Amino acid sequence: EAGVTQSPTHLIKTRGQQATLRCSPISGHTSVYWYQQALGLGLQFLLWYDEGEERNRGNFPPRFSGRQFPNYSSELNVNALELEDSALYLCASTWVAWGSNQPQHFGDGTRLSIL
Amino acid sequence: SQQGEEDPQALSIQEGENATMNCSYKTSINNLQWYRQNSGRGLVHLILIRSNEREKHSGRLRVTLDTSKKSSSLLITASRAADTASYFCATDGAAGNKLTFGGGTRVLVKP
Numbered sequence A: 001e002a003g004v005t006q007s008p009t010h011l012i013k014t015r016g017q018q019a020t021l022r023c024s025p026i027s028g029h030t031s032v033y034w035y036q037q038a039l040g041l042g043l044q045f046l047l048w049y050d051e052g053e054e055r056n057r058g059n060f061p062p063r064f065s066g067r068q069f070p071n072y073s074s075e076l077n078v079n080a081l082e083l084e085d086s087a088l089y090l091c092a093s094t095w096v097a098w099g100s101n102q103p104q105h106f107g108d109g110t111r112l113s114i115l
Numbered sequence B: 001s002q003q004g005e006e007d008p009q010a011l012s013i014q015e016g017e018n019a020t021m022n023c024s025y026k027t028s029i030n031n032l033q034w035y036r037q038n039s040g041r042g043l044v045h046l047i048l049i050r051s052n053e054r055e056k057h058s059g060r061l062r063v064t065l066d067t068s069k070k071s072s073s074l075l076i077t078a079s080r081a082a083d084t085a086s087y088f089c090a091t092d093g094a095a096g097n098k099l100t101f102g103g104g105t106r107v108l109v110k111p
Helices: none
Strands: A005-007 A010-015 A020-026 A031-038 A041-052 A053-059 A064-068 A074-078 A086-096 A110-114 B010-014 B019-026 B033-036 B043-050 B055-060 B063-066 B070-078 B085-091 B099-101 B105-110
Touching: A010 A020, A020 A086, A020 A110, A031 A074, A031 B099, A041 A064, A041 A074, A041 B099, A074 A086, A074 B070, A086 B019, B010 B019, B019 B105, B033 B063, B033 B070, B043 B055, B043 B063, B070 B085
Parallel strands: A010 A110, B010 B105
Antiparallel strands: A005 A020, A020 A074, A031 A041, A031 A086, A041 A053, A064 A074, A086 A110, B019 B070, B033 B043, B033 B085, B055 B063, B063 B070, B085 B099, B085 B105
8 A cells, every 4th residue: 555645855945936745645545634844843733634625724824825636635835935944844644534543644755945 | 833842852772772752741632642753754653542541552662641641651662773763742632633743752772
């Protein structure tokens, strides 16, 4: 069974540009989660999508947005990139939502570097 | 924001020794999970313990949960060099399935 896949592995952008990160969940999983792991800030929850809808959002500005497609894959878009957006962005998936006590399965992440 | 603290921040042991790390959290939880991360790569799920459980085992891993103290511990027995990684606890509370992570413990197992 293929795990969670993320692309690209690395992404280099300059300040003010826009970045798009992609995630394919494990087959059969309907919930997708995005996390940011920045130096000094640890792992922080960004967004949760389930069945195509945004269900929860972390404490991030509106220039962080995303969507989930009918095949349950997801995109994370970051507009007007700032230096502090440099981080490892991790995607995770589960097959049942709403407090089901299921572990989240993570991809290997996209490392976003802002120059 | 971080849910809580992990202790210690770093741990260095010899192969064969046991490694223990602790996690504290602040709010009520549905479950607590432990993850491993190798060299800035993705997180690997290790074990999930529900709020009504007190202890759980998986291979060389033993996790305890004390909800009255809002704390958990992860014990790795008979450590191996391949156990060198960062270990994170994460809580799944009532606020919509998001995981709230601790700061992590960096474990170095010397051969």
